[in-house]
């Protein structure tokens with residue numbers, strides 16, 4: 001566990017402790033006799049608050065630039081929270097004899113809010129669950145405070161236990177906040193009516209927040225699905241305005257569905273273009289590393305070569321029976337097969353030269369020999385390929401002799417076999 005994760009775990013503990021205090025203090029002010037058995041917990045939390053001061057200091061004092069360049073510690077436990085930490089920790093009610101001053105300890109909630117904001121921005125992957133978790137935290141605390149307020153207004157029913165009183169009060173808050181209002185518990189005095197209106201208005205705010213944010217999060221789609229929807233809309237517009245044969249419509253439809261299933265529908269290349277060169281190189285390498293390992297040509301290539309090539313491979317998807325290129329075409333690229341099956345045939349599609357599947361490469365002969373394509377390439381299944389442009393191919397031949405040697409050997413052997421098959 002590194003320093004940042006220890007500090008994050010500590011902050012979660014502080015968050016829970018603060019919630020405990022935010023629950024306890026209002027009840028202790030309203031009905032001290034009902035909660036006095038928890039006073040030990042109150043002082044334990046106080047100790048946590050005291051410990052929080054040196055811990056925040058420890059987390060933020062050294063390496064203020066941080067290894068990751070962001071320095072999470074400095075942002076959350078920044079010294080600007082020092083005053084807040086001190087106010088929350090000092091037992092001011094003991095010093096002054098005024099029990100209401102305990103409420104000042106709840107300033108710690110401001111720091112908690114900052115902690116949550118920071119993690120929402122930082123933990124991109126867990127953004128949705130965190131948003132919901134934090135939302136529950138605040139709604140639970142608000143409901144508790146409103147329940148405590150309602151209890152203070154109507155007073156305790158002596159024939160019921162404190163727990164039953166509290167549950168009834170919480171029930172009233174929840175039904176009022178959610179605008180359900182069964183009417184089984186109703187205000188009787190002017191003060192209670194005013195308080196009810198206040199809770200109803202807060203309820204509108206909470207519902208508005210749920211509709212605007214939480215519901216939005218829950219229904220938000222991933223980029224591949226959004227792209228799939230856009231593509232399908234475009235297809236149906238094209239069919240409507242220009243008319244397309246059913247067969248072609250199905251082909252396009254299958255193509256997009258395949259892309260969506262493979263989660264490759266959104267444009268990775270566009271995203272990478274938005275990053276500075278070195279970062280784009282790193283991300284690209286990370287994304288392609290797994291697939292590059294599958295390609296036999298790259299298996300014992302140098303890291304320098306892998307780094308370079310990762311940047312220049314662009315994805316190509318083919319549907320069954322797609323023709324990638326034809327015999328006699330100019331060769332502008334070579335291809336690597338990630339998955340699928342392709343077949344090289346003569347231009348009349350009578351002779352079959354070779355088939356290619358996962359990990360193979362082809363299309364190198366035209367580039368190496370600077371001649372037109374020796375065969376027509378047809379995809380038999382859905383195929384995922386990586387394309388390497390001629391310009392980069394030429395660079396590789398010049399700068400990476402070990403890989404170049406392998407390509408040349410393969411191209412010559414294939415060329416020989418090709419001639420034999422062609423003559424038959």
Ligand code: CMP
Nearest residue numbers: 344353354362363364365366373374418
């Ligand atoms: P190119 O000529 O650029 O385009 C067709 C490709 O099919 C060719 O490069 C080779 O990569 C591949 N190819 C052609 N003939 C054969 C063969 N007999 N065996 C293996 N691969 C071949």
